[in-house]
Amino acid sequence: MDHKIFVTQPSLPPLSEFVESLQKIWDSKVLTNGGAFHQELERALCEYLGVKYISLFNNGTIALLTALQALNIKGEVITTPYSFVATTHSLLWNGLTPVFVDIDPETLNLDPKKIEAAITDKTTAIMPVHCYGRPCDVDAIGQLARDKGLKVIYDAAHAFGVRVGDESLLNFGDLSILSFHATKVFNTFEGGAIVCGTPEMKQRIDHLKNFGFTDEVTVVEAGINGKMSEVNAALGLLQLKNMDQVLTDRLLVANRYRERLSDIQGIRLPTLDEGVTINNSYFPIFIQKDFSISRDGLYDKLKTQNIYSRRYFYPLISEFPMYKNLPSADHGNLRVASDVASQVLCLPIYPSLTALDQTKIIDSILN
Numbered sequence: 465m466d467h468k469i470f471v472t473q474p475s476l477p478p479l480s481e482f483v484e485s486l487q488k489i490w491d492s493k494v495l496t497n498g499g500a501f502h503q504e505l506e507r508a509l510c511e512y513l514g515v516k517y518i519s520l521f522n523n524g525t526i527a528l529l530t531a532l533q534a535l536n537i538k539g540e541v542i543t544t545p546y547s548f549v550a551t552t553h554s555l556l557w558n559g560l561t562p563v564f565v566d567i568d569p570e571t572l573n574l575d576p577k578k579i580e581a582a583i584t585d586k587t588t589a590i591m592p593v594h595c596y597g598r599p600c601d602v603d604a605i606g607q608l609a610r611d612k613g614l615k616v617i618y619d620a621a622h623a624f625g626v627r628v629g630d631e632s633l634l635n636f637g638d639l640s641i642l643s644f645h646a647t648k649v650f651n652t653f654e655g656g657a658i659v660c661g662t663p664e665m666k667q668r669i670d671h672l673k674n675f676g677f678t679d680e681v682t683v684v685e686a687g688i689n690g691k692m693s694e695v696n697a698a699l700g701l702l703q704l705k706n707m708d709q710v711l712t713d714r715l716l717v718a719n720r721y722r723e724r725l726s727d728i729q730g731i732r733l734p735t736l737d738e739g740v741t742i743n744n745s746y747f748p749i750f751i752q753k754d755f756s757i758s759r760d761g762l763y764d765k766l767k768t769q770n771i772y773s774r775r776y777f778y779p780l781i782s783e784f785p786m787y788k789n790l791p792s793a794d795h796g797n798l799r800v801a802s803d804v805a806s807q808v809l810c811l812p813i814y815p816s817l818t819a820l821d822q823t824k825i826i827d828s829i830l831n
């Protein structure tokens with residue numbers, strides 16, 4: 465490859481449109497604290513995503529931290545080791561104990577059959593991740609949570625626009641968290657959100673993200689600064705106009721990969737349940753022992769050809785120093801996740817990836 469190809473490349477609106485928005489911000493002199501663009505983006509996202517209430521944040525990690533505060537989560541929280549490290553860091557920052565449970569080899573998400581055995585009298589919540597925007601078994605997790613009186617907070621950072629039948633995946637669980645980071649399907653450079661189902665919860669979250677202020681002189685809680693600025697919100701509105709095209713283009717790239725990589729000995733592709741509309745935010749492949757080259761060998765080989773794939777998610781979160789001494793981080797407890805982490809390679813996928821470049825990527829993998 466004569467140019468570098470990264471695993472993702474952000475989508476951007478025409479610069480002239482953004483300049484027009486900036487002019488409006490300069491004219492209004494409202495820069496943050498729930499200005500016109502912020503309000504409009506919340507409304508537009510509720511409509512686009514098919515959710516009741518959304519509260520915008522400055523990033524997904526602060527949204528995770530705030531979601532745990534909003535539900536008063538204490539003690540132990542059951543979560544997956546197969547995710548981006550922010551999922552579990554949000555627990556530590558709240559003084560909570562993460563309890564890792566293994567994943568299902570097909571969904572790559574928390575295995576509901578293994579959750580029950582990890583519940584103790586200190587467990588108050590489950591924090592699953594819709595990894596790669598592929599839905600968790602939301603019915604089984606929801607049922608278990610109801611039976612055991614646990615809250616469910618979905619890290620839906622990958623799941624923008626994902627639907628199960630006609631329903632947004634974000635409507636499951638008590639709260640869902642989105643990330644609008646530059647590398648995500650929908651980006652506001654930095655940004656995030658919490659999706660919730662009641663006006664009371666939305667109001668509580670809005671107070672928490674603004675230091676706990678309920679009016680000029682009243683502070684009801686130890687809140688944080690999680691507010692999204694007008695610049696990011698204005699950008700988000702422009703990005704949203706182009707989302708359908710972004711998702712269509714990503715599907716095209718995913719289909720081209722599927723066509724040529726589906727029946728290759730030693731490469732496993734994830735399956736998908738019928739009726740689920742994913743967003744193709746990632747294109748993971750799993751390199752098995754009987755492939756011609758090891759996962760790390762392939763990763764290195766692609767790199768020498770200017771193709772920068774990523775091993776999301778390797779190492780497992782449970783292997784990082786702040787987690788590895790937890791009893792649930794034991795390798796024997798997380799066999800499926802360990803296997804998957806040793807096999808995964810996420811291939812470049814983004815709307816502007818040309819068919820020609822993609823052909824070169826596939827040829828490099830297969831030859």
Ligand SMILES: *Cc1c(COP(=O)(O)O)cnc(C)c1O
Binds near residue numbers: 523524548551655656
């Ligand atoms: C990106 C990501 C986050 C963090 O979001 P930021 O907006 O970067 O703070 C959290 N969880 C997962 C699974 C992510 O991929």
